[in-house]
Amino acid sequence: MxxxxxxxxxxxxxxxxxxxxxxxxxxxxxxxxxxxxxxxxxxxxxxxxxxxxxxxxxxxxxxxxxxxxxxxxxxxxxxxxxxxxxxxxxxxxxxxxxxxxxxxxxxxxxxxxxxxxxxxxxxxxxxxxxxxxxxxxxxxxxxxxxxxxxxxxxxxxxxxxxxxxxxxxxxxxxxLPPRVFRDGMGEVIKYGFLFDPTLLDLLQDPDRIEEVLFRSCDWKRRVVETDERDRGERMLLNFGHTVGHAIEASQNFSGFTHGEAVGLGMLAITRLAQARGLTEPGTAEAIAARLAQIGLPVRAGALDWEKVRAALQNDKKNLGDHLTVVLVRRSGEGYLYSTNREFFEGVEQCLA
Incomplete structure (x- = not known):
């Protein structure tokens, strides 16, 4: 074969x-x-x-x-x-x-x-x-x-x-059940907005799934070879994961799937960054459109935001009162940004 x-x-x-x-x-x-x-x-x-x-x-x-x-x-x-x-x-x-x-x-x-x-x-x-x-x-x-x-x-x-x-x-x-398949698309969308916007154009074509798999793994390979231990560039792969993991933990890992939560996390953090002038206008809207196109949620619904904020305190990228968040300047250009916990003020409004 x-x-x-x-x-x-x-x-x-x-x-x-x-x-x-x-x-x-x-x-x-x-x-x-x-x-x-x-x-x-x-x-x-x-x-x-x-x-x-x-x-x-x-x-x-x-x-x-x-x-x-x-x-x-x-x-x-x-x-x-x-x-x-x-x-x-x-x-x-x-x-x-x-x-x-x-x-x-x-x-x-x-x-x-x-x-x-x-x-x-x-x-x-x-x-x-x-x-x-x-x-x-x-x-x-x-x-x-x-x-x-x-x-x-x-x-x-x-x-x-x-x-x-x-x-x-x-x-x-x-x-795979349809929801589980869509779950994986959340990570593919992540690669597209971090590194490779052309990858996003393949998502609706089931005949291109092998190319999606290979190109996604190839992007991860490039990052892992550069930073195996997650001390620098590999942290980019956590785009959407800071808020996404907090959402999952707030629901005791029994609500949104991982890919759904990561999609919401990408959208939330990009809206926060866009409001602060750290991301090109329209980028958050482009993320929302791609998520909706695949059938992933763009609103969080009823969440316990106190639990979400508590889970944000446990993010592994935190260093004392400082934390590193993953942002995109525009589609295809991810970067790391050092900030503090106040960055997440208003996060619930981003997913309302």
């Missing part, structure tokens, strides 16, 4: 992103070189497991690997610190060693959770990302940031742990 390869150059942590229709059926042969010990621990969620779990496991077994498959409940509520003991116990019972392999088959929740478990069990196991949601394929599976949520904030406990391989099969997107 035809596949396309995008290498990420990170010295001894370099790896490839493979793109290709039907690649999931060839999973075993692609990952076998990374599994010297012969045991493969396959983490997934119950929804994905019903669709693709057996296919993935059979492919691994056909290459002579012993497989332990663990399917967790689907949803952001699973990406909690208190889920980890169940995973660690299953890994221990399977006698995983650092010569074996962890695979994450699912969306961003499973990729983040399984990646963090791999980063911490036995002080680090090799792992492979097999993202099955659009959001995970264009963003969260690439770059090595893995984390779990705490009740008061998103991604507060995490690590940098690069995968050995990312395997992206566009065919699996065909089984």
């Amino acid at each position: 035809d596949s396309r390869c995008l290498p990420i150059h990170l010295g001894d942590k370099s790896y490839d992103i493979l793109f290709g229709r039907g690649l999931l059926k060839d999973l075993g042969s692609k990952v076998r070189p990374f599994c010297a010990g012969g045991r493969a621990f396959l983490l997934t969620d119950q929804n994905v497991d019903a669709l693709y779990g057996a296919t993935a496991e059979n492919s691994l077994r056909e290459m002579g690997m012993r497989v332990r498959r663990l399917a967790l409940p689907a949803g952001e509520q699973t990406k909690r610190f208190d889920t980890l003991p169940e995973i660690y116990r299953a890994m221990s019972d399977f006698h995983l060693t650092r010569a074996d392999l962890v695979l994450t088959l699912g969306g961003g929740v499973i990729g983040d959770l399984g990646g963090f478990a791999a980063a911490t069990f036995l002080r680090g196991l090799p792992f492979v990302q097999v993202p099955t949601s659009l959001l995970a394929q264009v963003d969260s599976s690439v770059g090595g940031k893995v984390a779990v949520d705490m009740p008061w904030g998103k991604n507060l406990v995490g690590a940098f742990h690069q995968p050995k391989l990312v395997l992206i099969d566009p065919d699996v997107l065909q089984t």
